[in-house]
Amino acid sequence: MAETPSVFIVTAHGRQPLEAVGNERLFELLDRHHVPWSAVSIYTVPRDGGAPQLRASLDKRLSEFNDVSDILLYFNRNVNPFIFNVANFVTLKQAGEHASTEYLYQRLDNERSASDIFLKKMTEEECKDVIAQRVGDVIRDNLPPGSDLVVGVSGGGDSNALLHALSRLDDMKLRIHPVIIKGIPDWDKGVPRAEELCRRYGLSLTIVEDAEVQQILGIENHSTSLITRFEREFAGDDFEFLGTLLVRLALIRHAEALGTPYICTGLNLEDVLCEALFRTTNGQGPAGIPVRSIGEYRLLFPLWLCPKRIIDGCFPKQSLDNYDARYPCFSLGRNLYYSIVYELQSRFPAFTEQLAHGYAEQSRKNPVVYQYDEQLGFHVERFVPFPLRQKFERMLRDVGTPA
Incomplete structure (x- = not known):
């Protein structure tokens, strides 16, 4: 039986052996050593001598290289792939x-x-200090003292960390107005937790019931739930896309009643990067970070530089409750972009914050301008194509998709 070949990663910095485990595929060996498969060209050295040969071998197991003494993985660039290990x-x-x-x-x-x-x-206290500092930076840079601030909450870990950080801004003397909306199961389950949070901070919670949520969109017939309407018309998309709009509209309505232009939500670091990557791959620049102007209102994201792991560390019990109540997402796009963000964050820890700062600077230099759409009844970034308008209106009217 032939010996298993030796495997080396070859760079301009030298040659480094990669230890194999059992009879794994070459792809598995690369993945285990965090060597990107797309970054290497695979050459094999014949056991009986001769020049190395370029071979398509990612799916081959090491035992299948019977005629090979060495597998040389040439890194495609003159960089050191192990600097950031x-x-x-x-x-x-x-x-x-x-x-x-x-x-x-x-x-x-x-x-x-x-x-x-x-x-x-x-x-937990260290986590709270980090979040409070970063939230405080955003608030002090963008709100005058004594402002009324309408805050979208869910009852989960992000909401708790955000409210706690806002409660520590004694110098700002803010008047905080938390709002939660209902309409899908995981939102509804968050209401008792949100009520408890607000009691803890001495805040009065506004609950926007499902009927009011539908009324905000202009729905008169409430016989079918909003999520059922959405899934029928936008099969394969994530309800969070519509949910984000609903939260914004509900917060603006409450802010209008209070006479304040300031609203905020708990968009965190990973959320910001996911949104920005989605927009970039669709040919759009990043929307405003950490503040975006929509009509006469200013939407703030005080958690924009706060990683979810540190947010969860502030109040672990509430974060766990929120995880257990989550509604599953089947949208390929949402799954893709979050997977990319977490991969970047895990492999290159400092890069995600740097990337967020870069997106923020781009959004400042090239701000997105939102225009009020009379037909839809809310501000949009760009003209909504007629077929999409039709689907949206069918969802509102609950008439079903035509045959």
């Missing part, structure tokens, strides 16, 4: 006894051509 992290000394979460931080040193990775374990 997050597995080489150093765990920092823990501040408290009971850490609720942890986060990887990255320090880049260009002079040494090195990346230093640190794992920081964080207590």
Whole structure:
């Protein structure tokens, strides 16, 4: 029986062996060592001698390379793919006894051509301090003291962390007006949690019932639920797309009644990047981050630089309750973009914050202008094509899709 060939990653920086485990496929070996399959060209060295040969071999198991002594994986660029290996992290000394979460931080040193990775374990109080600082930066930069701020809440971890951070801004003397909307199962389940949160912070919660949500959209016949209408007309899409619009319209309605232009939601770092990537791949620039002007209203995202892991670390119990109540998403687009964002965040910890700052700067230099659409009854970024308008109106009228 022939020996299993040796496998090497070959770069301009040298040759490094990759240890194989069992009879794995070459693709599995690459994946386990975090070597992108698209970044290497596979050459095999014949066991009986001769020049290396380029071979299509990702799906082959190591035992199938009977005539090969070495597998040489030539990296396509003259870079070192192992500089950013997050597995080489150093765990920092823990501040408290009971850490609720942890986060990887990255320090880049260009002079040494090195990346230093640190794992920081964080207590609930540390998480609260981080979130409070970042929320405070957004609020102080964009709201005058004494403002009325309408806040969209869900009863989950993000809402709790956001309300807690806002409650610590004593110098701003804000008047906080939390609002939650109903209409789909996971939203409805969040109402008791939202009520408890608001009691804790001495806030009065406004609950927008399903009938009012439909009325906001101009629906008169309430015999069919909104989610049923949506799934019938927009099969394969995620209701969150419509949900985002509904939250915005409900917050604006409440802000209008209060006479304030300021509204905010709990969009976090990963949410911001997911939205921006979606827009970029569809030929659009990023929408306003961390503030966007929609008509006379200013929509703020105070959590825009807050990773979800640190948000969850503030109030683990409420975050868990929210996870357990979630409605499944089947939209390929939503699944794709979030998967990309989490992959980037996990492999290159400092890059996601840098990317968010870049998108924010682009959105500041090239702001999106929203125009009021008389037919739809709300502000839109661009003209809505007629076929899409038809589907939207069928959903509102509950007349079904024509045969």
